[in-house]
Amino acid sequence: VLPQVYVITPTYRRQEQLADLTRLGYTLKHVPNLLWLLIEDSDSLNPLVADLLKKINVPFVHLNGKVLSILIPNSLSFSNISARIPEEYQKKKGKPRGVSNRNLGLEWIKKNATDGAFYFADDDNTYDPELFEEIRKTVNVSMFPVGVCTPYQVSSPIVRDGKIIGFYDGWKAGRKFPVDMAGFAVGGKFLLSRPNATMSFVMGKEEEDFLRSLDPFEISDIELLASNCTKILVWHTRTQKNAEAPAIDVKYNDTNLVE
Ligand code: UDP
């Protein structure tokens, strides 16, 4: 049997949400033995998202901090964990995006996964289905290049003779692991052996702090995927934000009606 791939996707309500999730959902549909953990940064599940999940019909778990809607046999409750971003960070200008949801995903994996590998897949990135076949091979922690990411346009480990000799990333910021959220995956068993694994709310240090929380874990432990990091199978694309609300009054009037 193929090892399971768990895809943890943080998402939140906005005009582009259903468009982004439609594209991602039908991409995931090409991948066997995959479970999609779609986790909303909200107080209640968006019913339109729930409908979309049923329509796409990829095996999924739809979560937020309080409500569960599960179409797989596993069922558990998370009454004490919230996937809503904490108040103190809500007000900040640059808030860490998707951290509380990803942490909830981690808790789910710790409780439910015994095997396989998981991956943090943001809802607006672009994924080649082949990426997930690579991720499936992950035992401990794997890494691979991410396209259209940072001013360098690619973020990737630099590999010589099958070993990492550095990181190519346009935003190093003194990090030990200067990688993008989309550039690594983690084995299920490995996570279970690291009970302190968690993502911090420090902006810009999400990846770094998470990977450091996997201690003991060193650069020499990293498994290289995508043909020794020579192939780009994921792109950090960004969906252009539309206005939060219509800028003009869009009441029906003569100009909206067919003559
Ligand atoms: N996100 C979230 N809550 C927010 C903002 C973002 O859950 O308030 C999710 C979003 O849906 C995405 C991830 O967090 O899956 C990263 O956010 P975004 O794509 O805006 O960040 P960027 O790619 O611009 O760094």
Ligand code: MN
């Ligand atoms: Mn994004």
